[in-house]
């Protein structure tokens with residue numbers, strides 16, 4: 001699949017092995033940044049990386065910051081290649097966000113190859129070109145747009161993901177199917193058990209359709225000014241859940257919870273039927289099995305405070321995307337704190353039932 005972007009046209013391909021990394025390591029111009037866990041787990045399949053050209057990241061939110069970016073830049077500037085330096089990164093969304101920032105900043109932009117190692121990064125974040133860093137206690141406050149030149153998806157990586165991280169990735173897959181409407185929901189209702197059981201043939205279809213779906217939005221609106229904002233469905237609430245739980249709820253699982261909160265408001269506003277919301281809840285429930293929710297994460301003031309800290313919230317009322325009548329998506333700037341509190345209480349009630 002090719003993605004057309006203002007920067008370049010870039011490619012996404014599925015691969016059956018990591019031979020491409022070995023080939024890249026033979027060049028003097030490549031520098032590697034890997035998730036430390038992935039490096040340890042896949043050592044046998046990876047080449048011996050040249051001295052001084054490997055940086056390992058402990059993938060934790062507290063390391064997704066400018067200090068890590070600068071440490072990588074410092075090591076990379078020691079290379080002779082300078083502007084021809086080719087960055088190759090392997091990891092999930094955290095490694096992607098950090099290395100995307102390096103790729104866009106160093107020498108005003110260098111060549112970048114990315115191997116997503118989590119389902120979340122493969123089905124969603126690897127395309128679209130966003131890179132974000134946490135700054136001064138705010139999530140994703142620093143950032144830019146800069147896509148990789150090429151993306152290679154190696155599904156074997158998903159075999160070693162914890163159930164928590166595997167299910168988190170499924171949160172985004174479910175979100176894309178829900179946005180797609182009735183057909184998408186029917187499909188995911190039918191296949192969710194197989195995917196939860198790691199049916200990789202089926203999973204590949206879902207990763208492909210998720211990316212194809214996202215492609216339509218980002219090619220129309222690369223810089224998040226128009227239709228791409230609709231992909232933020234479930235994220236206003238999802239981001240708040242991530243932050244209020246101090247990232248104990250991973251991104252995609254928070255999105256699944258956020259979907260339930262958003263749909264509750266859609267039902268209250270008369271946009272969708274209770275039955276439609278319930279069907280989506282059932283699928284979300286299945287992928288949230290391994291997340292134990294703690295009541296204090298959902299305290300009214302904490303959630304509202306977390307939403308208000310989101311950079312996308314610019315007005316007095318809260319902005320969120322909802323499924324509206326005819327199952328299309330719409331952006332609303334008139335959401336009241338009280339509506340959010342009721343929706344969050346609903347999410348806790350059904351998650352604990």
Ligand SMILES: NC(=O)c1ccc[n+]([C@@H]2O[C@H](COP(=O)([O-])OP(=O)(O)OC[C@H]3O[C@@H](n4cnc5c(N)ncnc54)[C@H](O)[C@@H]3O)[C@@H](O)[C@H]2O)c1
Pocket residue numbers: 035036037038041058059060061064091092093094095096097117118119120121124125126128129130131132140157158159160161162165168250251252
């Ligand atoms: N740039 C974007 O467009 C975008 C979109 C969504 C999310 N994000 C960001 O992505 C981050 C979340 O990323 P994520 O959910 O992909 O995971 P992650 O990078 O947070 O990694 C989650 C865990 O999985 C481990 N891991 C990674 N690959 C593995 C593998 N193959 N086997 C075993 N363990 C593995 C990591 O070491 C880590 O412990 C958040 O910071 C979020 O803000 C960015």
Ligand SMILES: [Zn+2]
Pocket residue numbers: 124172235251255
């Ligand atoms: Zn997301």
